[in-house]
Amino acid sequence: MIPVTPCTSLAEVRRHIDRVDSQLVALIAERGAYVRQAAAFKQTADEIPAPQRVAQVLAKVNALALESGADPDVVEATWRAMIAAFIEREHQHHAALHPPSPPAN
DSSP states (O other), X not given: OOOOOOOSSHHHHHHHXXXXXXXXXXXHHHHHHHHHHHHHHOSSGGGSSOHHXXXXXXXXXXXXXXXXXXXXXXXXXXXXXXXXXXXXXXHHHHHHHSOOOOOOO
């Protein structure tokens, strides 16, 4: 279990949530930077979804959720949404890195 500071008011709870949100956004930004790098290593857009990798990540975060006392359903739903958004973004990065060849005349 992750240690949590006991709060004495809703305002204090919200301050802690805001602090955690700030950390989460920074970590999502870091994850996104790695996703952009991953796009460069993939030869085709078909490689982007990587369902086996998605399953691997979901299994890993489920184990981490159980270890840390997080709700596994919330963690899985969060990661599924995040992965879907990053897959979409990776498609965009990949397309920018690998533009289609102009048609031959």
